[in-house]
Every structure is written in C-alpha cells, then in structure tokens.
Ligand SMILES: NC(=O)C1=CN([C@@H]2O[C@H](COP(=O)(O)OP(=O)(O)OC[C@H]3O[C@@H](n4cnc5c(N)ncnc54)[C@H](OP(=O)(O)O)[C@@H]3O)[C@@H](O)[C@H]2O)C=CC1
C-alpha cells in the first residue's frame with residue numbers, strides 16, 4: 001500500500017545535508033537537478049570514478065523545455081567529504097552497482113542512507129549482505145517511471161514523467177528530515193510514493209521490464225508493437241512464470257493486475273524504444289541478468305522451471321555478444 005509521510009508544508013529542512021548521486025548518467029543527472037531545485041547551498045554532489053574532486057558544467061532541459069546551466073561538484077573517491085554524505089542515490093545501471101558502490105562503503109558514515117534506483121533486481125541482495133558489516137547504514141530501494149535522455153555526456157533532457165516509488169529495505173530507516181529533503185523530487189508534481197513492503201512494487205516493475213525490454217530488443221520494435229496479438233501468449237507465459245517465482249519468494253502478485261499494468265505501460269510508452277532495445281542497438285551491455293535473469297536465478301533457488309524467461313536471457317545474451 002502506498003503511503004505518503006506527513007511532511008510540513010513550510011520548508012524547514014536542513015539545507016546543509018550533503019546528498020550525493022553515484023552515477024552521473026541520464027537518471028543521475030535528472031535526480032541531481034531535481035534535488036538541487038530551491039537549494040541555496042551546494043549540498044548536492046556527484047561521486048565520480050576518479051580519486052580527485054573536480055567541477056563539471058552541466059546542462060539540463062527541464063519538463064517545460066527550459067535550459068538550466070550549472071556547475072556540479074564531482075567528489076573524488078579520496079575526498080574526505082564522503083564521510084559527510086547523509087543520503088546517497090545510486091543511479092548506475094544494475095550491473096554496475098556492485099563495482100561502483102561496494103568500494104565506497106568503508107568511506108561512508110554510519111549515518112549515511114543509501115537509495116538504489118535501478119531497473120531489475122538482485123543488486124539489493126549483494127548490497128544488503130555487504131551492509132551487514134556497516135552497522136547503521138540504511139538501505140531504501142526504489143524505482144522510477146520518470147525518464148531522462150542523455151543528449152551528450154553532460155546534457156540531459158527530462159523526457160518522461162511518472163511516479164518514483166520508494167520503500168525501506170534494511171538497516172536504519174530513512175529519517176523524516178531526509179524524507180522531507182527529497183520531497184524536492186516532487187517539485188514538478190511527479191509524485192514520490194512510499195511503500196512498505198517495497199519488494200512487491202519492485203516485482204511489479206520487474207514484470208514490466210521482463211516483458212517489454214527483451215521482446216522489443218529481440219523483435220527490434222517500439223514498445224507499442226507488443227500490443228499485437230502475436231505477442232499475447234509469450235507475454236502471458238513470461239508473466240505466469242514471474243508470478244509463480246515471486247510466490248516462492250513470498251511476494252503475492254495478482255496475475256491479472258500485473259498483466260493489465262504491463263499492457264498499460266506498453267500503451268503509455270508506445271512510441272518509446274526500450275532501454276534494452278537501445279543498449280543492443282548501441283552495442284552496450286544490457287540489464288538482462290538483473291531482469292529476466294533475476295527471475296531465472298530465483299526460480300533455480302526454488303527448483304522451479306522458467307523456460308520462457310530463460311529463453312529470453314539466452315537470446316539477449318547471444319545478441320549482445322554478436
Ligand atoms: N534513463 C532513463 O530514463 C531510465 C533509467 N532507469 C534505470 O536507471 C538506471 C540508470 O540508467 P541511466 O541513467 O539511463 O544509465 P546511464 O548509463 O546513463 O548512467 C549510469 C552512469 O553511471 C556511471 N557509472 C558506472 N559505473 C560507475 C562507477 N563505478 N563510478 C561512478 N560512476 C559510474 C556511468 O558512467 P559511464 O557512462 O562513464 O560508464 C553513467 O554515467 C538503470 O537501471 C536504468 O534501467 C529507470 C527509468 C528510466
């Protein structure tokens with residue numbers, strides 16, 4: 001069930017809270033700009049790959065087509081300010097989470113709270129296991145229906161609107177002060193919803209990606225083409241398997257509701273080319289292992305067979321290696 005924390009309407013939050021975004025890509029730059037709205041101080045920064053901190057000019061085109069120029073700080077991995085980060089948004093691709101985040105954990109304070117915001121599932125298990133050695137650090141998981149397009153490395157356009165769904169997963173819960181601070185993400189009326197538990201919401205999003213991403217990549221089509229009758233039985237089979245695996249993972253999903261939501265997203269994003277379609281088209285690695293691959297991994301753990309999802313993993317991996 002979604003719930004919205006009761007937040008005071010006046011802005012009483014601490015403007016000096018240091019927020020960092022790991023992964024300065026499309027979604028990372030979108031989050032950076034949304035979190036920076038109305039802040040007087042430079043309290044939102046990126047964390048980069050390099051050891052040294054540097055400044056980076058950015059260009060952001062907002063939902064009203066306005067251009068915003070800014071100068072961002074990209075904290076180096078040796079910067080002492082990492083210990084001051086109170087909130088860390090992880091916006092790398094699912095397959096990059098382990099390599100990007102785990103080396104940073106010893107440099108963060110026990111008061112830091114981490115938010116994972118990628119498509120797919122699986123990295124949360126690795127991160128939660130690693131966090132067991134860092135008492136205090138809390139983990140929130142989330143997914144966003146907002147979309148951003150990287151026009152060039154440091155120019156990002158806000159290209160899609162929707163809800164950002166978040167929920168506590170392990171460790172200390174996010175403080176009310178931090179929840180108030182990130183309410184800035186709603187500055188353009190794109191809501192943040194809080195869920196407890198959060199995993200059913202993430203499985204629901206997994207279903208959307210498990211159907212749309214590999215089918216558009218393999219059939220080289222826009223999302224909307226999946227509404228055609230020829231895909232109906234394959235879509236039903238992918239969802240049937242996912243719902244069964246989720247059940248063994250203690251997540252109850254309503255098959256008809258999942259199916260209806262998948263078709264709704266196919267319709268709402270009909271002109272889009274999915275991220276997996278684009279990754280394949282640009283010879284980039286895909287998130288298949290964290291999408292259909294996660295369903296297969298959990299199925300294996302529960303001794304279940306998921307031939308339709310396994311077929312998609314194999315085919316997409318073949319395509320991305322060819
Ligand atoms: N773009 C969108 O509209 C949406 C994306 N998502 C999801 O959000 C996640 C991020 O997607 P997106 O923003 O498009 O991906 P991008 O590839 O644009 O962004 C990822 C960024 O992380 C950086 N990065 C990777 N590894 C490290 C590291 N070790 N240290 C520091 N930075 C690192 C990458 O740098 P480099 O490029 O140099 O490798 C890149 O800038 C994905 O899971 C995606 O599915 C969800 C909804 C919409």
Ligand SMILES: CC(C)(CO)C(=O)C(=O)O
Pocket residue numbers: 119208209212213223265269272273274275276
């Ligand atoms: C919802 C969808 C399928 C939109 O294209 C997406 O999240 C993606 O492309 O990764």
